[in-house]
Amino acid sequence: MAIIEVTDLTKKYGGRPVVDGVSFHVDEGEIFGILGPNGAGKTTTVECVEGLRRPDAGHVRVLGADPHGPGAAELRQGIGVQLQRAELPDHITVREALGLYASFYRGPADPDELVTRWGLAEKRDSRYSTLSGGQKQRLFIALALVGNPRVAFLDELTTGLDPQARRATWRLVKDVRDAGVTVVLVSHFMDEVEELCDRVAILERGRITALDTPSGLIERAGGAQRLRFRPLAPLDDSLISGLPGVTGVSRTGGQVEVTGNGDFASEVTTALARNHILVSDLRLERAGLDEAYVTLTGSTLDTEDAK
C-alpha cells in the first residue's frame, strides 16, 4: 500500500524549476531513498512532501492526506522529520528536548528509551551546545522518532558521523523499518543508499532519472561483473571467451580479467578446473551502486558536488 504518493510535483524558485514533474510513491514499511547530487532538488522534494513547502504544481498525499489540506494537522501526528539544517537552543538538554517534542504528540515514544537506543544516555543531561556533531545528529534522529511516526523523513542522515557511528546508525534505521516505520531517506552517499534502501529514486536537475531497487539499478546499468585471476599455467584465451555469458577477456601483465553476466563466473572456473589450470588471486567483482550511478547518469556525485 502506498503511504506517500507524489504526482507531477513541480516547485520553482524565481521561475526556475528546482523540482520538475517528479512522480513516485512510497510503500508502507519500506526504506525509500532519494539519491542525487547537491542541488538536484532532493531536499525541496521531501520538504514539499512534509508540508514545509507548497508545490507550484502536482499532487502530494501522505498517509492519505494533503500536507496543505484539511487533514494536515492529523498528518503531522503521523510523520517524524529530521531536517538537513535545524538546530536547538544552546541551553536545552538532550532529555529536555526529547521531552518537549514528545509533548507535541498524542502517542509519543518514551524519551528515556530513545536516549538509550541512540547512544545518548551519558549525555542525557548535557546541554545541546556541548554535544559533538555526531551526538547532535543522533539527537535529531531521535527527535524525528519521538512522536512514534508512521513515516520518518531522514535528510542527510549520517552527515557528520564517523564511519563506525554511520554503521551503527544504519543498523538502527533498519530496526526502525523492521518496527514497521516507513522511512524516506535523502542522501548523496551511495554506500548508505545501497545498504539501506529497498528502492531508490535518482534525482537529477529536478527530475527522476531512474527508480528501482539498488540491485535493479546495478542490473540496469549493465550489471557487468568482473572475474580476475592469475593463471599458474599457460592459458589460451579462446578456452574462456566462448563460454556462455562471457563478454570479454583481457590481460594486464600476468592477470586475466574476464567480464560477463549471469552465471559466467562458475562457467569460467569449471572450464579452468576441467583443463587443470590452477589460478591464484581469484576475485569476483560486482559493480556497485556508484558504478551503476555513473553509467546511468553519465556523471559522478563527486564532480557534481564540486560545482
Next chain:
Amino acid sequence: MIALTLMETRLMIREKAALLIVILLPAALLVGFGLSSDGTVDPKLGQTMAGFIAAIGLGIALAVIGFTIVPATLATYRERGMLRRLAVTPARPHWLLVAQLVVNTALALVATAVLLILGRVGFGVPLPVSPGWFALAFVLTLAALFAIGLLIAAVARTGKTGQGIGMAVFFPSMFFAGVYVPVEFLPRPLQVAGDFTPLGAGLHALRDSWTGETPTLLHLLVLSAWAVVAGTLAARFFRWE
C-alpha cells in the same frame, strides 16, 4: 504550548545575561543613586532622585526586553531552523513566538515588581499613585516595544543582525526617553521628538501615573500607534525561515 512556555522560561533563566541586565542592572542603579541622593523632591523632575531612577530603571528593563532580547532570540530561532522544525510537528511555529512574549512579559513584571518594592522599602518611593493608569501605561509600553522587537526580528536575517539592529534602536531610544539626561533638561525640540518615540512616550506615561498624574492622551496614543503600526508590519514581513 504550555510545555514550550515552560521550556522558554527555563532557557531564559539559564541565559543569565538577560536576567542580570533586566533585573539586576536597574536595581543596582536604583540602589546607587538612591544612596547618594538626599531624598528631597527635585523641583525640576517633580520627584525624588530615587523615584526618578526607579522609573528610568523600568524604562531600561523594558527597552532591553523589547529591543534586544525579543528580536535576538526570535531571529536566532529562525536562523537555526527551529521555527521550520516546529512546522513539521503537531506544534505550530507561532507557539514559540507566543511563548517568548509570555516569558518576556513575566520577566518585565518581575523587573517592575523588584523596582517598585525596592524603591518603596529602600528609598521611600511611593507605589504608583494611579495604579490603573500605571498598569495601562505599562501594558501599552510593553506592547509598543514588543511590536518593534517583532518587527526587528522580522527583518533581521540572523540573530546577530537582530541584536545589532536592536542595539542601534536601543541607544538613541534611551537618549530621547531621558535616560542619560532627564528629558526635563533637554532642549525643547529634543523633548518634543522624545514624546513621539515609543520609549519616550512610555516613560512619560509611566512616570506620570507613578506620581499620580494622568498620563497625557498624546503619550498613550503614540504608544498605541507604535504598537499597531510596528505590529502590523511585523506580521506582514515576518518570515518563518
